[in-house]
Each structure stands twice: as structure tokens, then as C-alpha cells.
Amino acid sequence: MAFASPQVVLASGARGTTAGTAGSATSVSDVGNQLCLALNVTAISGTPNLTLSVQWSMDGVTFMTPDPAADAFTAVTAVNALVRVFEMKAPFFRLFWVISGGTPSLTFDVTAYVTP
Amino acid sequence: MSLDRSNPRVVLAAGTVAGGNPGGTLTTSQIQLARTSERLALLIDQSNDCPTTHLGNPVAASLSMSVEWSPDGTSWYQGDSTDSVTLPVTKNGANLTSTLLTVKGSFYRLVFGAQSYDNNTSVSVSCTFTITVTEFDPTAGK
Numbered sequence: 001m002a003f004a005s006p007q008v009v010l011a012s013g014a015r016g017t018t019a020g021t022a023g024s025a026t027s028v029s030d031v032g033n034q035l036c037l038a039l040n041v042t043a044i045s046g047t048p049n050l051t052l053s054v055q056w057s058m059d060g061v062t063f064m065t066p067d068p069a070a071d072a073f074t075a076v077t078a079v080n081a082l083v084r085v086f087e088m089k090a091p092f093f094r095l096f097w098v099i100s101g102g103t104p105s106l107t108f109d110v111t112a113y114v115t116p
Numbered sequence: 117m118s119l120d121r122s123n124p125r126v127v128l129a130a131g132t133v134a135g136g137n138p139g140g141t142l143t144t145s146q147i148q149l150a151r152t153s154e155r156l157a158l159l160i161d162q163s164n165d166c167p168t169t170h171l172g173n174p175v176a177a178s179l180s181m182s183v184e185w186s187p188d189g190t191s192w193y194q195g196d197s198t199d200s201v202t203l204p205v206t207k208n209g210a211n212l213t214s215t216l217l218t219v220k221g222s223f224y225r226l227v228f229g230a231q232s233y234d235n236n237t238s239v240s241v242s243c244t245f246t247i248t249v250t251e252f253d254p255t256a257g258k
Contacts, residue, residue, distance in 0.1 A: 006187040006188060033154075034154070034218065034219075036185075036187070036220050036221065038187060038191065038193045038221075039193075040191070040193075080194065081191070081192060081193045081194060082193055082194050082195075083185050083193035083194070083195055083220045083221065084195075084196060084220075085218050085219075085220050111187065111191075113187045113221075115152075115154070115219050115220065115221070116152050116153065116154040116219070116253070116254050116255065
């Protein structure tokens with residue numbers, strides 16, 4: 001049984017210390033309750049520390065971070081392929097990431113899909 | 117939430133975890149969910165003797181089992197800490213371990229690894245598990 005088609009929210013690319021957002025106003029399906037995000041880190045240089053989180057929006061314009069606990073991956077410091085599931089909190093979401101560390105660079109992409 | 121019990125199937129008939137430090141892994145074939153399930157319950161039954169030996173002497177060891185997920189059967193991703201369990205390995209004993217997972221993809225596979233509790237020792241483990249997977253589908257019966 002397959003779920004809704006996976007959607008690339010953030011295409012693969014090398015990213016440095018600048019914080020970023022992606023997938024703004026990405027509408028999620030109403031057929032499930034869980035948003036799965038598949039993070040694929042394919043290359044690193046320096047000593048990077050990637051914090052990737054999800055922000056939610058009711059209108060696709062104003063985005064909010066869940067409180068008290070953010071919907072976030074644990075910090076990523078190495079090449080890896082990880083999936084995390086987040087309970088959906090609004091019709092729209094976007095990714096928000098911050099990269100820190102010593103001369104850091106990570107090449108990564110993110111794919112989203114919805115499960116029940 | 118209704119319960120749907122999938123047909124039992126053999127996904128890993130027999131295999132060997134490769135040696136080395138920290139040791140190799142053994143991965144099952146991929147399994148596709150039978151339904152649009154929300155949870156997976158895994159019941160891991162070690163009902164037989166699982167001898168572990170080191171230089172002819174029994175030592176303590178454990179097996180770890182983690183679940184990897186895929187949305188398409190091609191790209192595989194590690195889950196979070198809830199997707200990993202440690203399986204105690206005992207001689208002349210029986211262990212029953214269960215875990216409840218949140219579904220993170222349409223496909224999953226099981227990855228086994230072995231560890232010794234005694235550092236710097238090479239351990240041989242021979243163990244058989246029966247793993248029963250039950251899918252929980254929130255839409256079943258509606």
C-alpha cells in the first residue's frame with residue numbers, strides 16, 4: 001500500500017552557514033495526520049552542524065514554530081539518510097534550517113510525504 | 117482504530133551477521149505495507165536457545181534491531197530512536213520483546229546488528245527469532 005506521492009521540498013544543493021527556508025506555503029494532504037520528512041545528507045565539509053525544523057502556517061503566509069517543543073531533527077553532523085515523522089498542525093508548512101560549525105557545508109535534500 | 121493482521125510471511129529465512137568491530141549488519145528484504153497503516157506492532161520471539169560463545173565459553177551478547185523506512189522502495193532512511201530495539205540474547209532462555217512504531221513510509225526493512233558486552237572480544241551468536249508484524253490501520257472497518 002503506497003501513500004501519497006513523495007514530494008521534493010528542497011532540492012539537493014550545497015549549503016553553508018546562511019540560514020534558510022524552503023517549501024514555503026507547501027500544502028499538505030488532508031488524507032493523513034503525519035508529515036514524514038526524509039532528509040538525505042550526501043556530502044559534508046568542515047565540521048557542520050545542521051538543525052532542520054518545520055514551521056507551520058494556517059494561511060501560507062505567516063509561519064509559526066510549535067511550542068513548547070519544536071518539530072525538528074536532532075542535529076545532523078555527518079552524511080546520513082534520516083526520516084522523521086511530525087504530527088500535522090496546519091495546512092501549510094515550510095522547512096527552516098540553520099547551519100553552524102567550522103567552515104561548514106552540507107549537501108542535502110528533503111522529501112516530504114504524508115502517512116495516516 | 118481497528119486491527120488488521122497481515123498474513124505471516126518470511127522476510128528473512130536465515131542469515132549471518134558479519135564479523136568485525138563494531139560488527140556487521142544483516143538486512144531483510146523490503147516489506148510493503150499491506151494497508152494505509154498508522155502503526156506497526158512488532159513482536160519478537162526468541163523462543164529457542166541462543167548460544168553465544170567466545171573461545172568456547174559462553175559470554176553475554178545482544179542483538180540490535182532497527183527499522184529503516186522508504187517512501188518508494190528505493191531510497192532508505194533511518195528512523196528515530198523509537199525505531200530501534202535491543203534484543204537480549206540468552207542461552208537456555210526465552211525472550212519476548214515488543215515494540216510499537218509510527219509508520220514512516222510505505223516500505224520498511226529490518227536491520228540486525230550484534231554486540232558483545234565484553235569489549236575487545238569476538239562473539240559468535242546463533243539465534244533464531246520469530247517476528248510477527250501487525251499493522252494498525254485507522255481506516256479499517258470504516
